[in-house]
Amino acid sequence: MKQNISTISDYDYPLPEQLIAQCPLSKREKSRLLVLHRDDGRIEHKRFFEIIEYLHKGDVLVLNDTKVFPAKIVGSKRTGGRVEALLIKKVKDTVWEMLLKTNRKLKENDSIYFLDNSVVGNVLCKNKSGSWYVEFKNGEDFTNTVMSVGSMPLPPYIKRSQDNKQLAAIDETRYQTVYAKNVGAIAAPTAGLHFSEELLGKIREKEITIASVTLHVGLGTFQTIKEEDYTKHTMHEEYYHIPQQTIDVILKAKSLGKKIFATGTSACRVLETVARNDSVQECSGWTDLFIYPPYNFKITDSLITNFHLQRTSLLLLVSAFAGKETIRNAYESAIERGYRFYSYGDCMLIT
Template sequence: MPLIFCFSLLNTGMPDVSVISHKLSDYDFDLPKELIAQKPTEKRDNARLLVLYRRSGRIEHRRFSEIAGYLRPEDLLVLNNTKVIPSRIAGKKPQGAYVDLLFIEELEDNHWKALLKSNGLLKKGEKIYLDNAAVSACLLVKHEDNSWILRIENGANIRELIHRTGEMPLPPYIKRPKKNNTLSTLDAERYQTVFAQKEGAIAAPTAGLHFSEDVLGKIRNSGTDIAFVTLHVRLGTFLPIKTEEIKNHRMHKEYYEYTKELLPKITITKNRGGRIIATGSTSCRTLETIALNNNIHQFSGYTDLFIYPPYPFQYVDALITNFHLPKTTLFLLVSAFAGREQIFNAYEIAKKEGYRFYSYGDCMLII
């Protein structure tokens, strides 16, 4: 197994000798099932917070409600204000078998891209019935990523149907009994950030779920500036890596946008010695995409940026992030930011301390 010994600055101001592997199997770890969070904490900001110092490797244990104490007046906190669409809808095949549909994006002329799950075989040309058979969707093309192109018939408005009957597109490791209205109501509120504005995501930017209005108020009152970007979380963020050689993986493109005020804020922050603090992998990838483009007039576009070790971060100085699944693009990003060995050490400590993992789990601040 080829290992690369690499000097990486990683924005810490001091070199870190790391062992870099490009083999996916070297980013695997075991996690007890009981540590996979099935519900959010009672209060958003009551999640546990593991603080990792990249220079020293020191770790502190806090609550997310205390995060304002780690931010400085000269810093810039960047949040992703995408809004999750309740895009999961139940359908039926002509014979009555259930089909689970996750609508990803609208194309044109009543065509949608969607992920489908069924116990039976799905065939090109087959029809799926929705909304008590009032709406039908014809399966046209299946792509290599297992998504389908659907043609919506009956002149139906899928967006209206999604908002009327759809459920939040929770990841498969969060188990939900069917027709549990209490949990469905909870998910509709808590699988969405309090600052969500621009509709388009099919998964939540989970690091942002911990922010309450109270925490945001404390951050603003401390003098820390806040900026927003939008990246609509879609297949690029959560599709699994299927190649052992990491460099052979290709990210799906995801739409992003930002306002003209962002770049001046970044410049001011850097010039006064402040830090750019990205909330989650989506904000981080958006910021680093903007840095690569180096074009102040390009305020929107699509990014397929895949960050894995080693990576020369240009904008991001600190990262707020949840605990991620092994062998994923998300875990590779945090490994690139803090170093593989430090992340593995932090995750082992988190497991021993009983931290909750994944989307509804606890959080890290890497500084």
């Protein structure tokens, strides 16, 4: 009987809870770096600042310049009951898609009050994924409220006390890349968190081209795949943009036999979306590209990526890039050596 090779349970692994990083290191580039060679499965253990040894003149380092906005905000119902909102995206000027958490069930036409009742949202409807659409009479007022009183949307495995102002201040700067520019993500492109301005300067001095794309990391980054046959999973759409300058430097590098290094699964998905669409011009849009084994990567030659949660599309992507067993062996090696996992954790270079 032929084995089903598309089972998500194959992408599970045991992880000691103490290896889930709760805070960033004092210096971004001092995190550990597991270098995984795809051709033979060889593993090297380095520090992130040593990544420059693997980048060569003429190579292209692609960064995702999305910026995380303070997407968590607390409101209340008419009865005074607490409502915790995680904003996903603005659907139009007056309507936001968001996850809502309350003690009692919400229903259509309920009102949610924010900022001492000065901003009111009307609950429109719930969609199939479990998020809600909420309308505001003045969308600009709500956007301003979010930017002024919202908090960073840390993933649920990073535990925070609401009273810990010191950690909240750290999160505001460290759960953000140093090159973040275009506001719109509800999760950081975490592979990029390891780059400091100093390290990027040294990379430029080595005549490595640094190029940017934008992908606003969305809800899907937190979610595990529920379907046992993961090919039936549907990805959340995420907005992306790739400028003409980035396309041009990639095409030139490819023609010269140079390598394209994607910083993070988000940058990788932009590059492979562009390749799938045969785009050679600046483009923007929404991508739901779901990469899982086997997959033919057309642009990405090397991948910089953090360690990912079990049963996620991110783990499937890196497994497609390096091979399922190769990734499993690398993760086992990282766990044995006490690497720090997930968003604030250590990093891999798959080359």
